[in-house]
Amino acid sequence: MSCHLRPEEIEAESFRMIDAEVGPHPWSPAEWPVVRRVIHTSADFEYARSMFFSAGAVHRGVDALRRGGGIVTDTTMALSGINKGRLERFGSVVSCFVADPEVAREARSQGITRSILAMRKGVADRRNGIFVIGNAPTALFELLRLVREEELRPDLVIALPVGFVGAAESKEALLALASDFPQVPFITNRGRKGGSNVAAAVVNALLIMAEEC
Numbered sequence: 001m002s003c004h005l006r007p008e009e010i011e012a013e014s015f016r017m018i019d020a021e022v023g024p025h026p027w028s029p030a031e032w033p034v035v036r037r038v039i040h041t042s043a044d045f046e047y048a049r050s051m052f053f054s055a056g057a058v059h060r061g062v063d064a065l066r067r068g069g070g071i072v073t074d075t076t077m078a079l080s081g082i083n084k085g086r087l088e089r090f091g092s093v094v095s096c097f098v099a100d101p102e103v104a105r106e107a108r109s110q111g112i113t114r115s116i117l118a119m120r121k122g123v124a125d126r127r128n129g130i131f132v133i134g135n136a137p138t139a140l141f142e143l144l145r146l147v148r149e150e151e152l153r154p155d156l157v158i159a160l161p162v163g164f165v166g167a168a169e170s171k172e173a174l175l176a177l178a179s180d181f182p183q184v185p186f187i188t189n190r191g192r193k194g195g196s197n198v199a200a201a202v203v204n205a206l207l208i209m210a211e212e213c
Contacts, residue, residue: 014040015040018039018040018045022039022045022048025048027051030209031053031058033205033209034051034058034202034205034206035051036205037201038198038201038205040201041198041201042193042197042198044193047193047198050189050190050191050193051188051189052175052187052188052189053186053187054178054182054186054187055182056185057156057186060156060185061130061155061156062210063155064129064130064156065090065092065130065207065210066210067090068092069127069128069129069130070092070093070127071087071093071095071128071130071131072094072096072097072118072122072128072130072132073094073095073131073132073133073134074096074098074115074119074134074135074136074139074196075098075134075136075196076096076098076099077196078096078132078133078135078199078200079094079096079200080200081196081197081199081200081201081204082094082132082200082203082204082207083203083204083207086204086207086208086211087207089211090210095122095128096118097117097122098115098118098136100121103117103118103121113136113139115135115136115139115142116138116141116142119131119139119142119143119146120142120146123143129154129155129156130156130158130203131143131154131156131157132158132199132200132202133157133158133159133160133199134160134161134195134197134200135194135195137165137167137169138170139161140161140170140173140174141173143157143159144170144174144177147177147181147184148177148180148181153183153184154184154185156186156187157185157187157188158186158199158203159174159187159188160189160193160195160199160202162193162194162195163192164192167191167192167194168190168191168192171188171189171190171191172190174188
């Protein structure tokens with residue numbers, strides 16, 4: 001490969017290689033750009049099999065972004081990975097409260113994780129409608145509790161927590177939620193894999209589609 005390729009040429013070639021390696025797949029034209037960008041970010045083709053979209057999730061997420069809906073992430077890494085230039089075009093703001101001193105104090109006082117308190121703080125601002133989880137299963141479990149018990153109705157949940165303790169289980173709990181709350185759109189994957197970089201990649205894919213609409 002030439003070392004003189006421009007970044008956009010490298011990306012285009014990467015996408016061509018992903019398309020060729022995956023071959024025929026079950027993803028819709030709206031879903032495939034998201035799955036492909038996740039693979040591009042992680043170099044992990046397992047996502048071509050493990051990703052899951054609730055009905056209409058991509059369109060709901062794109063609409064929320066175009067309306068300027070606020071985004072809350074569970075990590076500063078996910079926040080850093082989201083394309084701010086594209087986000088600003090829609091007047092949207094992305095926030096992460098896990099390092100907030102007030103959140104830290106309250107978490108110690110209550111004996112719970114900062115991720116739980118950070119989600120509660122994000123939900124309290126009604127301008128926030130998109131919740132992006134790439135690390136903490138406890139953040140996802142808390143969002144699910146808020147949906148079930150406090151009538152939270154997010155515009156979109158992007159749930160790709162990673163790890164060995166609770167990550168796969170929290171995503172299965174999200175999938176189980178769909179039967180009782182089909183109005184809550186989400187994008188997730190099954191299993192232990194995930195990460196803040198992958199969660200940010202999902203947002204970036206949706207932002208690109210929002211620009212193209």
